[in-house]
Amino acid sequence: MLLRNLLPLACLTLTASMSVAVRAVDTATSAPTRVIILGVDHAAQLVARGDQPAMLDAFLDRAKPDAICVERAPEAFARNDFYEFTYEVQGVVVPYARRNDVDLCPIDWTPSRDDELLGFGLDLETPPELRPRQGFQQFLTFPDAKKLERRLYDADDRANLSKVDQWATQAAPKAVNDLPRRLYLYRTYMQAKRVAQAAHARQGATLVVVVGEFHKHDIEAILADDNTIRIVQPSTLGVPHEAEVEQHNRREYRLAVANFNLLGEQASTGNLDIPWLRVLINQLSLEDDSAEVQLLATRLDLLEHRIDATEAIARYSRIAAGDSAHAFTWNGVQDRSRVDSYFDPFGNLNVRQRAWLESARESYRLGDTAAGDLLLPRISEGLSPRKAAQLHAYWQRELLIKRG
Numbered sequence: 001m002l003l004r005n006l007l008p009l010a011c012l013t014l015t016a017s018m019s020v021a022v023r024a025v026d027t028a029t030s031a032p033t034r035v036i037i038l039g040v041d042h043a044a045q046l047v048a049r050g051d052q053p054a055m056l057d058a059f060l061d062r063a064k065p066d067a068i069c070v071e072r073a074p075e076a077f078a079r080n081d082f083y084e085f086t087y088e089v090q091g092v093v094v095p096y097a098r099r100n101d102v103d104l105c106p107i108d109w110t111p112s113r114d115d116e117l118l119g120f121g122l123d124l125e126t127p128p129e130l131r132p133r134q135g136f137q138q139f140l141t142f143p144d145a146k147k148l149e150r151r152l153y154d155a156d157d158r159a160n161l162s163k164v165d166q167w168a169t170q171a172a173p174k175a176v177n178d179l180p181r182r183l184y185l186y187r188t189y190m191q192a193k194r195v196a197q198a199a200h201a202r203q204g205a206t207l208v209v210v211v212g213e214f215h216k217h218d219i220e221a222i223l224a225d226d227n228t229i230r231i232v233q234p235s236t237l238g239v240p241h242e243a244e245v246e247q248h249n250r251r252e253y254r255l256a257v258a259n260f261n262l263l264g265e266q267a268s269t270g271n272l273d274i275p276w277l278r279v280l281i282n283q284l285s286l287e288d289d290s291a292e293v294q295l296l297a298t299r300l301d302l303l304e305h306r307i308d309a310t311e312a313i314a315r316y317s318r319i320a321a322g323d324s325a326h327a328f329t330w331n332g333v334q335d336r337s338r339v340d341s342y343f344d345p346f347g348n349l350n351v352r353q354r355a356w357l358e359s360a361r362e363s364y365r366l367g368d369t370a371a372g373d374l375l376l377p378r379i380s381e382g383l384s385p386r387k388a389a390q391l392h393a394y395w396q397r398e399l400l401i402k403r404g
Contacts, residue, residue: 039155039213058240066205067103077106109190155213192222
């Protein structure tokens with residue numbers, strides 16, 4: 001009886017040992033997989049000229065990856081479902097990989113929805129019907145002027161991440177408040193294991209990992225003792241030069257940057273790279289002076305005080321009267337049943353509706369409340385009840401209360 005019980009275990013142990021031995025022979029004769037982990041500040045590409053979308057595109061071209069790992073769990077990735085704030089993933093990396101026939105590897109790990117509710121008391125990915133002004137699930141902005149100075153390889157220098165290192169290594173004063181840190185450590189470990197899995201499946205190849213900068217160095221430390229992997233710092237590839245970046249620029253990149261800064265909540269922070277935005281708008285106008293470009297140009301002219309509110313209203317009226325009843329090329333909207341995006345209370349309006357809204361905004365600033373009020377029902381026409389309710393609430397909060 002004892003022998004019968006031990007035989008399966010002995011066979012399993014022998015099989016595992018043989019597998020390890022075979023793998024040891026394979027890895028001894030194969031070149032290690034080059035793993036390049038680029039730490040990013042999620043969506044900062046939309047405000048930082050030195051870390052712009054075309055810069056990331058050019059970096060990927062320099063790295064010449066056989067596969068790219070992105071920060072999303074496999075189950076969500078299979079549904080083409082991304083975090084709404086990871087512009088660099090769905091806006092740059094995934095399209096680049098698909099254009100160039102490069103494998104994509106989702107490497108994130110997230111708790112189950114039940115565990116989120118148990119630990120935090122809320123669903124971490126579903127925003128409330130109205131996003132708050134401040135705090136969790138607020139509209140994404142970058143109010144710190146230092147964000148405009150960010151560069152592509154900033155995360156390579158661990159000194160730039162000292163705050164998160166301190167947070168990750170020190171438990172919260174009260175254990176009951178320590179779940180975010182503990183979850184971060186476990187999540188990062190699981191990300192590293194998925195990177196290792198992807199690397200082992202592509203022995204001798206080049207694997208680029210694009211991940212939030214807070215995870216970068218811990219992933220590298222977890223992979224450090226794996227002799228089948230060679231960690232390569234992104235900065236060793238060199239910074240793409242200006243002409244190279246421009247070669248990789250695309251109209252959708254320019255429109256994304258302009259939309260985020262000129263139509264989103266970022267504009268209200270005043271933290272804008274105006275000269276860069278002017279270059280982008282000029283390029284867009286030369287390529288195709290479409291209704292959405294004219295709208296964006298009007299917003300920029302207002303911010304630069306090249307025109308006043310009266311002129312802006314006239315321009316918005318002309319845009320709305322023309323061929324403008326179509327969606328923006330890029331608006332960052334994930335949930336099409338909502339009127340907002342993760343950075344703009346009115347992100348899911350079309351160009352004509354947005355022209356009317358911006359006209360109302362300027363009318364309120366001039367004190368012409370009647371003219372502004374007339375445009376709300378016009379914009380609401382045809383919206384679903386949910387979108388209309390959100391529009392009315394944001395209108396009150398963002399246009400009426402914040403006017404002046």
